[in-house]
Amino acid sequence: MALANAGIKRLLADSGESRGWVSLRTDLVTALLGVWFGIGLMIDAWAHRNLAELETFFTPWHAAFYSGFAAVSGWIIWQVWRNVRAGRQGLAAVPQGYLAGLVAVPAFAAFGMADMAWHTLLGIEQSLDILFSPSHLGLITTMLLIITTPLRSAWNAPDIGARPSLGRLLPAIIGLAFAATLVSLFLSYGDAMQWGPQSVVEAFSSLQDPAGDRLATVMVVTNVVLLAPVLLLMRRWRLPFGSVTVMYAVAVLMPGAQTGFKNVPILLAIVVAGVANDLLIRWLRPSGGRRQAYWAFAGLSGFVTWSLYIGFASATGGGLPAVPELWTGAPIVAGLVGLVLGALFLPNAVDTEEA
Structure with a gap:
């Protein structure tokens, strides 16, 4: 002993x-x-x-x-x-x-x-x-x-440097993406990715239906869960093209499993949003050292993602919702929340090599 x-x-x-x-x-x-x-x-x-x-x-x-x-x-x-x-x-x-x-x-x-x-x-x-x-x-x-x-x-x-290739960054992206799915699982009661297209259209078609309040709330929660990991990576590195697409493709797996993949149009909208976010990154070149571009991406990301969400839901769920203030304003709210997240994650520009 x-x-x-x-x-x-x-x-x-x-x-x-x-x-x-x-x-x-x-x-x-x-x-x-x-x-x-x-x-x-x-x-x-x-x-x-x-x-x-x-x-x-x-x-x-x-x-x-x-x-x-x-x-x-x-x-x-x-x-x-x-x-x-x-x-x-x-x-x-x-x-x-x-x-x-x-x-x-x-x-x-x-x-x-x-x-x-x-x-x-x-x-x-x-x-x-x-x-x-x-x-x-x-x-x-x-x-x-x-x-x-x-x-x-x-x-x-x-x-690794400040501008890694997708291959070099892939293990980190995969790990963080699956971590985000754990968060989405335990916030399932606030997950907009579990809604079906018809439910989205119906919720934003009536001011008396409490489903509209709930959808607006879960869109904000899901926006934070999706965007925060991207902003974390972006504060450290200049993200290579494909990074957000990979993360959002992983993100849809958990709500897909929970719903038995019965809401494929909604899940597809999120994956397409990942591609759109990668295009935004290529255009804006946001990083920890470019605060204005970082903030612009954070705001536009939320707006684009949830515009696509409502667009796919409308295209496959019976047409545009009946209350225009809801379906036009919800992506703007998402964009404003994204902008706030950007300001919180990066209040001042930083040297990405020291981030």
């Missing part, structure tokens, strides 16, 4: 070397295993929403989810263990950007055990309560730390 304790203390004692970075290939594997983890959660979310007979913790859907956790956490631990075998100890063995993910691994496992106990004692949630379960909130928080590991790894990597 004394020898074991001595071995653990020796392993945890920092050997003093500066922490290094992993390769792009390693980050890409981390991101792809995070995709497995995220897709597993989407499958589980679909099952909770669409299968009324769920009565146990031990389901194929949980197997897909937790196997993804095992894969990505095993890979993160392996990166540390490789450094330990090379003679590093303590923090010196943990690659840059991987510490939070490493700490989150045992925390996620603990919340998983708590979730199993919760389901065993209190049953399986299938409605709004699933989004407020303490064990689920713990799982989602630690999961977010794990799958954003490639983003933290890339943030100050010495080889």
Whole structure:
């Protein structure tokens, strides 16, 4: 026992070397295993929403989810263990950007055990309560730390620069995009991407229908969830073309899974909005060092995205809504919210190399 304790203390004692970075290939594997983890959660979310007979913790859907956790956490631990075998100890063995993910691994496992106990004692949630379960909130928080590991790894990597290629930035984009889907899942009651085209048209066709109030509210919430990650990346890098398209294509997967992909026109509108945002970036060239262009993008992004949302809904849901103030004003509100976000994220221009 004394020898074991001595071995653990020796392993945890920092050997003093500066922490290094992993390769792009390693980050890409981390991101792809995070995709497995995220897709597993989407499958589980679909099952909770669409299968009324769920009565146990031990389901194929949980197997897909937790196997993804095992894969990505095993890979993160392996990166540390490789450094330990090379003679590093303590923090010196943990690659840059991987510490939070490493700490989150045992925390996620603990919340998983708590979730199993919760389901065993209190049953399986299938409605709004699933989004407020303490064990689920713990799982989602630690999961977010794990799958954003490639983003933290890339943030100050010495080889990335201020204008990376899409290939170099892809692991960070994938990690952050799937993190945004976790947020959208736990804000499902405020997710405009789950609405169908006809529901959008009907909601904005009556001033007496409370659905109009709700749609206006969820559009604002979803606008923030979609745009905030893009603005974060843009504050650090000059984003290459395709970045927002990738992020928005990932963003539609969670609401698509929850609705059984019954609202494809709405989901397609968001993907097209991603392409439009990439075109805006190419035109405006926003970055942390170009504050006016950054603010302009933030405002125009919200306006363009939600104009496309209403346009696709109208084209496939029975025509323009009957209340013109609602369908013309809602994209303007989104644009103004985007402008406020831009001002909050970048109150003053910064050197992107030091961001």
